[in-house]
Amino acid sequence: MGRPLMVARDKWQQPLIIAGATAVIVVAIGPPLVATLGQLIGVGDALAPFATVQVWRLLVRSLLLAATVTALALAIGVPLGITFARARMPFQRLLFGAHVSILFLPPFLPTLGLFHLFGREGYLGGPLSAALLFSDLGCALALTITLLPAVTALTAIGARGVDASLEEAARIAGGPWRAAAFVVAPNAAPAIALAGVVVFALAFSELGVPMFLRTDVYPALVFSRLGGMDFAPGEAAAFALPLVVLAGALMWIEQRLAGGRAVAALGGGLRARAPLFAFHPVMLGFSVLAACASLAPVAALLAHGAENGGFVEASRWIGAAPFNSVLAASLAAALMTAAGAVLGVSLAWRGVTGVWFDRFTVLVFLLPSAILGIGVAIAWNHSATNWLYASVLVLVVAYVARYSALATRTVAAAIVQTPRSLDNAARTIGAGYLERLKLQFGIAPQALLGAFALTLVFSLRDLETAVLLYPPGGEPLTARIFTLEANGPPGVVSALAVLHVLITFGAIGLAWLTLGQGSRHD
Amino acid sequence: MNRRRLLALATAAGALAPIAACSGNSRQVVAYTSVDQVFSEPVFRAFERQSGIRVRVVYDTEETKSTGVLNRLIAEAQNPQADVFWSGDPVRPFQLIRRNLVEPYISPESAGLPDAFKAADGTWTGFAARARVLMASRLAIGQDAPTPPRGVADLVSPRWRGQISIANPLYGTTTMHIGALFSIWGEERTRAYLVDLRGNGVRIASSNGEVKRLVAGGEVALGLTDSDDANEARREGADVSVIYPDQDELGTLVIPTSVVLMRGAQRPETARVLIDYLLSADVERQMAESAAHMPLREGVPTPSHVPSASQLRAMQVDYARVAEQIEAQQDWLRQWVGL
Structure with a gap:
């Protein structure tokens, strides 16, 4: 092919592919956001709902709760993440997998597991443990247990990305502990900052756990305008305004702490290296404890399910829910990965499109899902779009809107580790945009697998969006677990929660086998 | 055909099935x-x-x-x-x-x-x-049980301080129960009652199911819930008793x-x-x-x-008026709940 033809092809390829990727995001996020803004305008004075002290009291309470959870998660998760990443120990992967498995469940379900453990009638419970669980501190601890693996995982990935020669020099000069404290942790700061932001955002927006543990939080205020007797989506949208400010603040904090490296530090997990710490029983104990903390609520659900015949009864109640879950989540994850592949590369190279779409999608990720759900309903429930709204596609759209930031960030994290000079060389010899993308993902195939797996997990565990929008007869497993919770046979909810964890592992395993193998063939 | 293409085909076929199902x-x-x-x-x-x-x-x-x-x-x-x-x-x-x-x-x-x-x-x-009932925990009340309450008005008695749970009245049948009280007792008396209830340390649960769990687990002595929840507790073997409240005068809400x-x-x-x-x-x-x-x-x-419904003294309510009361009292109820 002649060079002029290749240049001409690149001219149309790049804008077309980027337009396609941005269209996926715009179609998913734009209409519900416009619909929500329309509701907000309908309220008139959007600041009027903030006139009461109660609103501000709840906002402060939620901020304190999220700050406590974030502080606890960082205090435990950072050393734990460095341990998992840089220490030699037996069963490392198994322990790490067990520790992060709790992230596969909507936080409400592990909390139900904690109730089976520490409630007054729980396996390890009594009046004191029940009083602690049903308190503000109990709520903070439950959320910490649920969200801690996010910090551990991101810190571990960040720690693996630290320059090996720098780490080695520090280890020789000051020993492994000083190297970890003064080189590994500071160099993993961008990943830790991102982890802090994610945990703060998830803890702040969580509704199910505080409602169950009877802790008043700000998202309940938003929800009361959508799930209460007077349906007031405009007022709910107004109450979401502080969250927009909060999202902006969190992004600013992340940028301040991580600077241009906000994405860069996440890609280092691709490289293998010798451990920093030799085997140490205390580290093994710490890791086992962390794995047990995650597994304990799931084990309680398992025991409760088995004890009450939940697994026998589950087949009667599970219906097509696993199929609905996997179908909607895998379609959404595929779309998010495709769009994220393009936008992630742009973000990694600090392209304007990538940077702005990252901000846009992160903002939506931080919004309460109920607001987004109502926006989707208003935007897509028309006779002309009934084919979408009344089918599984409505969940796909909602998941893409909510979680696409994760795909973009994951892809960017991996791509930024590849030398930019390769792309420049490919461009010089006249490779088109598509060929250059293929080159990038040939070097870092884990980018696509990671993006797919992460968005798949978050889509599978989604509860609050799904429960508002699932098509009649097409409920995903999380929604079914939640609707069966009302007077369902004892043990069935627990059994279905355990099955949900297994299905998530299975879906990830299948994706790994398919995409992972495929990427090796390429 | 490689594995990725197979997966893509399977996914597409799977996606089309429910969409097609929705069209007929x-x-x-x-x-x-x-x-x-x-x-x-x-x-x-x-x-x-x-x-x-x-x-x-x-x-x-x-x-x-x-x-x-x-x-x-x-x-x-x-x-x-x-x-x-x-x-x-x-x-x-x-x-x-x-x-x-x-x-x-x-x-x-x-x-x-x-x-x-x-x-x-x-x-x-x-x-x-269903009926709105009081579920009593024998576990929490113990052997030297005081006289059980006969009606919802008794829940403000100091005897039950910190020992009562009701579901959030913004949602579910609790909304209707509170709306029914507003329609029969009037605004002033009902609000005073709810303020007293709050002052008596009532625990506001997220749902009737949670009220059931709290009473069945002995974490509170009494819970105002629905008869089907109480029945489930009984079926699950919880040590609870069920009281159909206000059989003397007001009647039980059906x-x-x-x-x-x-x-x-x-x-x-x-x-x-x-x-x-x-x-x-x-x-x-x-x-x-x-x-x-x-x-x-x-x-x-x-x-x-x-x-059967005819065996109970049922609260005489106009459901349309209850619905009006629920809407009229929403703001006040939100404040009462703390939202």
């Missing part, structure tokens, strides 16, 4: 319900077996019971997805009636149901009812489930067939057996632990 309207019906899934789903499945009509259902969650699905119906008003709404109580339909979202339908099966539990114009029809035909239903014919089925004596029997719901028509056999 003839032998299916879409129902939204706030009746517990565990009780309503077997009824829908029995209907499918009997009629050959497929029912596609949206169920409510415990936390938003009755209002989550109701608000989805309102949000979808411009293009109704539901053909039938089977409500867990008779007041939510008034929210839809007021918004002109209901198509009147007088089912031939409604003839045997008492007039007090159905609208003369066919906008809603009540059947299979809450029939109710069914409405949605205006603009995409499948009105099959919707009417489903409504006829739901209002049949057979469904009242099924609901009595599985969910301890009291049949409203005479002559339906019930298990021994399920009283």
